[in-house]
Amino acid sequence: MSVTYIDAIHQAQLELLRERDDVFLYGQDIGAFGGAFKATKGLQEEFPERVLDSPISEDAMVGMAIGAAISGMRPIVEMQFADFSSIAFNQIVNHAGTHFYRTGVPVPLTVRLPCGGTPGSGPFHSQMVETLYGHYPGLLVMTPATVSDAYHFLKESVSLDDPVIFCEHKFLYRWLKTAAIDPEGLPLGVARITRPGKHATVVTYSAMVHEAVRAADRLSEEGWEIEVVDLRSIKPLDLDTVIASVARTGRLLALGEAFPWGGVTAEVVSRVVAEGFHLLDAPPMRLNAKDTPIPYHPDLWASHRPTPESITQSLRQLLNL
C-alpha cells in the first residue's frame, strides 16, 4: 500500500479532528462532498459539527477563522484554489498577520492553499502565492515537497500558535506517493538535503524539488553531482543548510515555480550572497516561471514553468559547460 500527498493531507486532518476537540475545518464543498480535491472526504460524516461548508466568501471565511482562533479553536480553512486567496488577502495579511504583534493574542489558524500548476488549469487555478504571504510579517509559510512533510507540517501547523499559510502543490496530490509516512518528521525551520552532491546546489521547494532531482539525475549521467536542497518552508527560511551546501559546492541555482520578480529565489540568492559571498565560485543563478499569467494550454504551460530541461540547461550554464 502506498500513501499519496493528498492522502497525507487527508490523514493529518482526520487525526487532528480525532485528537483535538479544538480543531475544525471550514471551506467550500468540504463537507459531504469531501472538497474539490477530496482532502476532507468522509470527515464531515465523522465530525458533523466540525467540518463546515462555507459560502463563496473567502474574505469572510478567513475572518471567521480568525475569530474562532482567538476564541480557543484551531481552524483549518481550505481555499478551493490558492488563487482564490486573493479575495482573502486582506484578512490574511492585515488581520491574521498583525494580530499577535498588535494585541499579544496569537491567531492559531491554518489556511490550506492548493497551489501550483497542472496541465490545462490556466491563469486562475495554477498560481504559487508564497511570495505574497512570505513578504508580510506574522505568517508562517510552509511549502511541503514530500508526502511526509505534507503530513507532519499540517499537524504542526495546527499546534503552532501563529497563522500558517499551508501551500500544498496540486501537481503532487496524486502523483507523489510513498510507501509509508515517516514516523518522525524534520522540525519546522530546517531544510532538507534531498539529494547530496558536490558540484552545484539547487535550492528549491514544493513541486520543483522533484523537477530539480530529475535534472540532477540527468547530469549525473555525465558525472556531475548536483545537490538539491528542499527549503520545506519559505518562512522561516533555513539559510544555514543552504549556506552549508553552497560551502560544499560553490555554486547556487535558486529555483522556483513562481513569477520571476521578487519571491523565494530572490530572497535565497540575496541572503546567500550577504552571508556566504566568499563561498561562491560562480555568480548565483535563479530560475523561475515566466513573467506572464500562467497559460492554459499544456504546451505553453510546460514552457512557462521550469522543467527538467530548463533546469538542466541552467545548471550547465552554472557549471560553465
Place this chain on the structure above:
Amino acid sequence: MSVTYIDAIHQAQLELLRERDDVFLYGQDIGAFGGAFKATKGLQEEFPERVLDSPISEDAMVGMAIGAAISGMRPIVEMQFADFSSIAFNQIVNHAGTHFYRTGVPVPLTVRLPCGGTPGSGPFHSQMVETLYGHYPGLLVMTPATVSDAYHFLKESVSLDDPVIFCEHKFLYRWLKTAAIDPEGLPLGVARITRPGKHATVVTYSAMVHEAVRAADRLSEEGWEIEVVDLRSIKPLDLDTVIASVARTGRLLALGEAFPWGGVTAEVVSRVVAEGFHLLDAPPMRLNAKDTPIPYHPDLWASHRPTPESITQSLRQLLNL
C-alpha cells in the same frame, strides 16, 4: 514659488483632465472634498462628470476602472491609502494584470496608491506595497522619489496602455519641494544617479532616496563618496544603470522601506549578482524595514524603517569600516 510632490500629482491630474477627454478620476472623497490628501482639490468643480466619488468598495472601484479602460477611457483610481488596495488586490492582479495577455486588449488604468510611513500612521496607513504588484505579471509599478518624477510619471501612466500601479509616498507629499517641475522627464525604465560617488552604491527608490542621500552626506564628511541610484520604477527595473554604478564602486547596498522578506532589495541584489558578480568587491547588502507590522508610535516607527543612522551604519559595514 515652489511645487510640492502632492502639487505635482494634483497638477498632472488637472492637466490630464484638460488635455484628454478620455481621462476620469474615481475614488473615495475625491470630488467636492478633494481627496484625503487634496490631490484632486477643485478638480470636480471644473470636471463634474469626470471626477467621481466612489463608495467604499475598493474591489469594485478597480473592477469599474477596468471596464472603463477597455471601453476607451483612461481612468485614474485613487485609493485612500495604499493599504486598502488589499481589498482590490484580486481585481488588480488577476483581472487588470492578466487582461492583455489573455485577450490582447490592454487595460490603460492607473491606480494611485498613497504609500509609506509617516509618524503615527500605524500598521494600516503606512504600507509599501510595490512587492505585491511587482511580483505579478502585467503591471507596471512606478515609485517616484522626486516632484518632477511624480508629475511626469503620472502623466505617462495615463498614456501607457498597461495598468500602472502608481506608488506615491505620503511622507513626500508636503515635505518634498522643488522650485519648478523639470520640463523634460527621464523616460520610464531608466534609473537616475541622484548623487554620484565612487566608494559604494546605494540602490533605492521612493522616500528612501532622500534618506540615502542624508546618509551619504554624513559619510561624505568623512571623505566617503557614496553613489545613490534612484530606481524610479521598480517594474521595469533598470539593471543597466545599477550595474554601471556597481562597476564604478564595487559595493552595493539595496535599500527599501518595505518588509524584509522578498521585494525590491532582494530582486536588485539577485539581479546584480547574476550579471555583475565579478564587479563586486564585497558582499552586497540589503537594508529594509523590520519584519513586524508598522508600529504606530513615532519612536517605534522611526526604528522600524531604515533611517539615515541605520543606512550610515550599513554603509560603514559595507565599506568595512
Place this chain on the structure above:
Amino acid sequence: MILSRTLESKLSSLYKAGKIVGGVYLGTGQEAFSASLGCSLKQDRDIFAPLIRDQAGRTAFGEPLIEATQTYLGSALGPMKGRDGNIHRGRPAERRLAMISHLGASVSVVAGMLVARRIKGELDGVVGATSVGDGATSTGAFHEGMNLAAVERLPMVVLVADNQFAYSTPRSRQFACKSLVDRAKGYGVAGTEVDATDLLACLETVLAAVEAARRGEGPQIVVGKLLRLCGHGEHDDGSYVPDKVRSSDLGRDCLERGIEQVVSLGLAGAQEIEQWREEAASEVQAAVAQAQTEPRPDPYRDNWRAYSWEGMEP
C-alpha cells in the same frame, strides 16, 4: 438552445475521450434563462459578460461556435490563443467579456463599461448584462459591484441563476433569505423572479428587464429558479443533488419544455425541430473539426508578453 445543448454534449464527449484538457463546464438545464438574455440584448451595442453556464446566451448574443471549440481545444487561432481555456473566453472589443475565474468580478467591470459610455455621451440605448450563480452572490465582489451599479443607476441587467447548488453546496449553506430577489430592494434596484425552466416566461421576464434598463430605470436583478441538469463540471456526477430536487418542478428540462411550448404555439413543427437538431449537429461537427485541424500554440513562437508597452522586455 438546441445549438448550445448540442455543442455542450459534444464537448462533454470530447472531454470524456480525453480530447479536452482542463475542465468542461456546461449549462444543461439553464439554456432558456441564459438564451433569453442573449436574445434580449442587441449585438451591435450591448455588453455581455457571461459566466460558466452561459453557452446558450453566448450563442444567442452572437458568439461564433468556432470560438468555443477553438478555446476548448486549445487552438492558437482562437480568441484566447491557448493562453486561457474553456469558458474563459471572449472578445472584449466586441463587448463580449472574457471572464476571470473569481466569481462576482464581472459585475463591476460591466458597470465600468457603462460608466465609460456615459462619460463619452454614448450610453443612450445601451445595456450591460452579466450572469452569476446563487453561490456567486455570496462574494464581496458581487455586492460591491451591484451597489456601485445602483449608485450610478446604470442600465445593467444581472441574471442570478439560482440553480440550487454552488458546486455541491446547497442554498441553505449559501444564504439565509427566502429568495435572492429579496436582495434587490437592499440595493435599491428592481428585482424579478422567474421559473427558469419555462422558456416563454424567461423570454418575457428577461426582455422586460433589459428594456427597463434600456429605458433608464436603473439596474435590474432577475432571479431564475432552476436546477443544473449536469455536474458542476464534467468531472462531477452531481450525485449530491437529492432525488427529491431532481424530480421536482425545478428539475424540468427547459429545452424539452421549450420545444413543447414552441410546438404548441404553432411556431414550429416536430419536423422543423428535427431539422434544427440536424443543423445544429452539423454546425457543431464542423466547428469541432475545424478547431481540431488548427495549430496548437507554439511556446517557441509565442511572444510571451503580458505587457503591450514595448519598453517592457518579455
Place this chain on the structure above:
Amino acid sequence: MILSRTLESKLSSLYKAGKIVGGVYLGTGQEAFSASLGCSLKQDRDIFAPLIRDQAGRTAFGEPLIEATQTYLGSALGPMKGRDGNIHRGRPAERRLAMISHLGASVSVVAGMLVARRIKGELDGVVGATSVGDGATSTGAFHEGMNLAAVERLPMVVLVADNQFAYSTPRSRQFACKSLVDRAKGYGVAGTEVDATDLLACLETVLAAVEAARRGEGPQIVVGKLLRLCGHGEHDDGSYVPDKVRSSDLGRDCLERGIEQVVSLGLAGAQEIEQWREEAASEVQAAVAQAQTEPRPDPYRDNWRAYSWEGMEP
C-alpha cells in the same frame, strides 16, 4: 455618554495641542446609539467589536478609560503598547476586539468567535456585536460577513450608524436603497431602524435586538439614523455637511436630548447631572495624567516580534 463626550473633547484638545500623533476620531452625536449597545451587552460573556465612533459603547461595555488615553498617548503600558494607536485598541482575550482599519473586517471575525463557542457548546446566552457606518456597508467584507452570520444563524447584532456621510461622501454616492435596513431581508435577518438622536428609543431598540439574538432569533441589524456632530477626524471640520442637514432633526444632539429625557423622567436632576459631568471631568483628567506619565515604548527594548513561535527569529 457624559464620560465619553468628556473624554473625547479632551482628546480633541490634546490633538489640537499637538500632544497626540496620528489621528483622533470622535463619536460626537453618536453616543446614544453606541452606548445603548455597550449597555445591552453582558460584560462577562458577550463580544464587542467597536468601530471608530464607539467610545460611548466601549465605556459602557467596560473598557477602562485609561486604555483610551494610553493608546492615544502612546503609553508602553497600554493594551497596544504603542504598537497600534487611537481607536485601534482592544483586549481580544476579554472579548473586546482591536479593530483593523479595513472597514467591514470585524463582521466575520465576530461571527467566528460565535462559531467557536457553538462548537465548544458554550454559545448559550452569548451575543456578539459590532458596529459599522453607512459607508462600511459598501464593503465586500461587510456583505460576506453578514451573509455568513445569517447562514450560521448566529446570535449577532450589527449596528449600522447611518450618520449620512462616510468621511465627506453623502449617502447618495454610497448606496441607492431608501434605508439600509432594507438590506436585512436580503440577508434573511431581522432589521430595525431607530432615531439615534433619541437615547430612550436607542436603548429600547438595541436592547430588544440584543435580547432577540440572545433568544436564538439569529442576526439582527439595527440601523440608527443620526448625524456625526464632529469632523471625520479632528483634522476635518466637516464643512461638507450642508446646513440643512445640520439643522434637521438628524442634527440633534443625542446627549442634550438624553439629558432632557433623563431629567423629565425624573431619573436624575440637574444637580446630579452637573455632578456626573464633574466626575467625568476628573476621571478623564486622571486617565490623561496617568497615561502621560507612563513610559513611551522603547525601540531598543521592544522585542519586535510578530510571531509567538520561538523558532522564528525576530
